[in-house]
Amino acid sequence: MVWEITSDVERFASVTGEFLRSSPVQNTIFLTLIDNLRARGLHAYGPDDPYFGWWTTSGGEVAGVLLQTPPHPVLFSALPADAVPAAALALADRPISGVNMSDGDIAAFVDAFAGAFARDRKVAPGMRTRLHRLGTLTPPDPAPPGFARPATEADRELLIGWLRDFYAFIGEPRADVGGLVDDHLAHSGITLWVDGEAPVSMAIRSRPSAGMIRILTVMTPPALRRRGYAGGATTAATRAALDDGADEVVLYTDLDNPTSNALYHRLGYRPVEDRAVVTFS
Numbered sequence: 001m002v003w004e005i006t007s008d009v010e011r012f013a014s015v016t017g018e019f020l021r022s023s024p025v026q027n028t029i030f031l032t033l034i035d036n037l038r039a040r041g042l043h044a045y046g047p048d049d050p051y052f053g054w055w056t057t058s059g060g061e062v063a064g065v066l067l068q069t070p071p072h073p074v075l076f077s078a079l080p081a082d083a084v085p086a087a088a089l090a091l092a093d094r095p096i097s098g099v100n101m102s103d104g105d106i107a108a109f110v111d112a113f114a115g116a117f118a119r120d121r122k123v124a125p126g127m128r129t130r131l132h133r134l135g136t137l138t139p140p141d142p143a144p145p146g147f148a149r150p151a152t153e154a155d156r157e158l159l160i161g162w163l164r165d166f167y168a169f170i171g172e173p174r175a176d177v178g179g180l181v182d183d184h185l186a187h188s189g190i191t192l193w194v195d196g197e198a199p200v201s202m203a204i205r206s207r208p209s210a211g212m213i214r215i216l217t218v219m220t221p222p223a224l225r226r227r228g229y230a231g232g233a234t235t236a237a238t239r240a241a242l243d244d245g246a247d248e249v250v251l252y253t254d255l256d257n258p259t260s261n262a263l264y265h266r267l268g269y270r271p272v273e274d275r276a277v278v279t280f281s
Helices: 009-022 028-040 083-090 106-116 153-169 177-186 229-243 258-266
Strands: 002-006 051-056 062-068 074-076 098-102 123-134 147-150 190-195 198-205 212-219 248-254 269-280
Touching (some): 002 083, 009 028, 009 051, 028 062, 028 177, 028 212, 062 083, 098 106, 106 269, 123 258, 153 190, 153 198, 190 229, 212 229, 248 258
Antiparallel strands (some): 123 248, 147 190, 198 212
């Protein structure tokens, strides 16, 4: 039983594809990251090369995976118990900034990593998230004023400004916001909610992958919040995902934001699993 690490996204996709596609809901981030790295290049998320890994059992089966797009934390799938401390050993020579793991795995990784390699590095808790999957879509009642429409090239500058504000708000400013908007516009992946003549909210979704589509970003400018626009945009984006042929529609929420968690529950999304981030400073 061993971790194997590679910088070859095609080899990673080939070796782990069956494992990832067997649970597309739980592995949603891996599936969309692989698609984006293939479509937009290996430096889509930063200037340094990403790397990938998989845990192989004694029977030769893939039972867990990892992926890092520097400078972001290393992302892990759910892992067998013995793969968690072994992952700390496998990453010993890499300058990782943190990890994003299943909530139940993170304590064992931190103990192994901090004890063996990072006694002088402080461990700080980061965001805790919850994965949801769509049950039965339940539109808001009453519906917010306005209507949904796909974003177009004419909306590009507005979308760039909104997405830039979103990443600044969550503390992850990005230099490639224009490229992200262009990529989502290319597959009609941005839904706008419009009240009167002006867009007031947006919801962005991923391309289909293994029958799954993820709602990536829902954003309403602060001055326009508490009017139901986010619920309208999310409902319309979810319908668009189903129209795109998705068998599963999923999204993540910040566990420290009870408002968004309650909204998505009302719309028909149900919890699947929790994840947590820790950073090593």
